Amino acid sequence: MTIEALIFDKDGTLFDFHKTWSAWADTALMDFADADPEIYHRAADAFGFDTRTKRFRPDSPVIAGTLIDVADLLTSLRPEMPRPRLISWLEQSSHSVPQIEVTPLWPLLTAFRQQGLRLAVMTNDSEEPARAHLRQAGIADLFDIVIGADSGFGAKPDAAPLQAIARMLKIRATDAAVIGDSLHDLHAARSAGMTAIGVLTGLATAEDLAEAADLILPDISHLPAWLDPPSAPSETP
Incomplete structure (x- = not known):
């Protein structure tokens, strides 16, 4: 061959994956929730993110999903945030994450x-x-x-x-x-x-x-x- x-x-x-993205996810989800604990936990559940261990679960849809897939996990939790704005926020927040x-x-x-x-x-x-x-x-x-x-x-x-x-x-x-x-x-x-x-x-x-x-x-x-x-x-x- x-x-x-x-x-x-x-x-x-x-x-x-874990060392790069788990810390980002915890901060990003709290930011998305605007410090509302209920929205934070619901968003973390949608993300497949364990708020106790601060790690993604192996079955997390974020692991192999696209940015649009990830945005779609969150749109129903903040209906006042237009989908294009949510996609833009996700892209900007992940742009400078230390790899x-x-x-x-x-x-x-x-x-x-x-x-x-x-x-x-x-x-x-x-x-x-x-x-x-x-x-x-x-x-x-x-x-x-x-x-x-x-x-x-x-x-x-x-x-x-x-x-x-x-x-x-x-x-x-x-x-x-x-x-x-x-x-x-x-x-x-x-x-x-x-x-x-x-x-x-x-x-x-x-x-x-x-x-x-x-x-x-x-x-x-x-x-x-x-x-x-x-x-x-x-x-x-």
Whole structure:
């Protein structure tokens, strides 16, 4: 098997989901509720956010949802806030959230580039916040393509955005691997005819991902060993 391109999810794959987003969620939900405890708890329940542990639950719809999906979880709780304003607020509040890398990203991604691999990001986040997070980490220029759910190609678990990346890179789908932390990522990869690699830096367990993964790794730092496995020792006659 020849792999020419690696297509990464963002949250939970390049960046640790809990360490990056749980603190933001608690503050953002309180801000959304305007300090009203009832609205805060109802919003947290809609988010799949545990207010006691201050962590997202594994079944949270936020994990793989788009910005519009997330906004739709909240619209009924603050009907006086127009939906476009709510979407704009979510985008702005998440734009500058410090991203916690799952492993030092710059040397890892640079090594992939030096091997001749093409790199892309396909996230169900919006494109501009995604680019801002990559710039914040100093890795934006290492990617050939960055697209989000609002880039005009659809969102995961649909295969269309991954197929669009393959067309833009001028490669066959079978020559790309998709790396993600959710079933949305892996189902999209399978539907697109790409290798589906699960990582455990989101909230899903290996058991959760097993049904759709060709391979499960602890995190993306294990990709080099998969791409270039050590040769078996030759037998001595």
